[in-house]
Amino acid sequence: MTHDKGMGMVAENEKIRIGTALGGIARGLAADGYTLAWEWTGQALHVRVGATPAACADCLSPKAVLIQLVRGALAEAGLRVGDVQVYYPGDATGGPAAAPALTAERHRVADAVAAIEYCYEQGWTDGLPVVPPTPDRVAAMLAASGLAPEVVLGRIPERRLTIRAEQVAINAVMAGCLPAYMPAVTAAVRALLDPAFGLHGPSATTAGVAFLTIVNGPYARRIGLNSGENVFGPGNRANATIGRALRLLLLNAGAALFDRATLGHAGKYTYCLAEQEDAGWEPLHTLRGFDRHQSTVTVMAAEAPNQVNNHVANSGRELLLTFTRRMAAVGTANANSRGARPQMAVVICPEHRRTLQADGWSKADVRRFLWEHARVSVADLKRGGLLPGPVAPGDEEQRSPVTPAEADLLIVTAGGEAGRFSAVIPGWNTTAASVAVTVPITEVEG
């Protein structure tokens, strides 16, 4: 999955576009019981057609017709892929092996509306209606990601669960994702299943945390993710459904019975945003060591956003000092009695960002200042009973940072043009239990 810079990026973008272009053909094949998988070498596109047990033997077009259909779909999308090779079930060619079939259990329902109710009855929803996961929709989702259904994206070892691309695609369909969103969903799933994230803990805990999902890079703009007005609010399909797909996957394929949250929070329905990267500040993924032109997904176990309202201050420093008071307010995992603390995210809105930029602050400067000044005093912890004993001389001055290191502050710029509301997002537990994980969006491999 490593790509050399330049060509690698072109290849990544091309593959996402190929997957999208072939989605309609995949759906048509799936309606007749066939699967489609593909592989692009840079010089040739290899398209593999596989037969499911339900395949209609007379329905498969002659190979020459399918080649024309593929060429037509690619041309319509403005794509030039070189030679197109098509392999049919039973072909004794040296081409890639036939695409494996979908293996999920199949259920028959009367119609699409009955399917929605059926999913409710089975306990397969997050409480909202789901899109019926028909084999053709799931096949199109897989085709857009380029992943074969059996590809393992990771495991939840504590629950003896293995998550495969097929389950991810099914839940993504149910969430309402378009096939073009699938690379973000699969990258986020890989991040959640990374041992450093430690999915079992943040998805079982009584603490109400959700998966804050931040998408960076050109892909976020291409699929229309919102980074502006109402960024945590409703109304954008990509934000709403990518975040929802992760939760549905966990509910359905990740053993929801482990979730013992006392309160939970609304971000457990969906919690996905993009960053404003044309704002003159380093985007999150470059601060985390990725190339600016690489698209990435970052996931973090996070509480709900706490808004920071300051419509009055004229200086960046005053704004940041307002932030720090919210960041160090006792009662979160970032300001508790333990020495060990988790990461924290800060979302800076455009008006606040402009004030800071006018005063010469880079994002790295902001991060350093916030880390140095958001400090929890022993006196505050004692007043809250989080440490034993009365407040003693020196307790006000004895202060500790809200995150172990400066790099544990995830600074994102997003939000509407009007309004001076930013947000502080406390993390969960400690960095020993979970850390944010960033995964490049390079899933589309054919």
Next chain:
Amino acid sequence: MELEILSPLTRIDPSAGFAFSPRPAGLAGLRLGLLDSGKRNSRAVLEHLAAAITRTHPAAAVVVRTKPSASRSASPELLADLRAQCDAVIAGIGD
């Protein structure tokens, strides 16, 4: 129109299954392990329990180990250590 939908569930991976070890016939003379989950006061509860057990069933040794995080599984190294040092281990989690 009748349609077919796919189950979004996954199956438990049988290859990653757990098997229960045979239970010891008694505790007297055994090396007793305590696995502190890392939760606040976990160690105090386990030590209290160990003291109560060893009053009636004298142990050959009491070995205490602590997980780095209550939210994470014990590492393979920690489990190997417990297996080498103990005949029985008490573990638990709670607040």
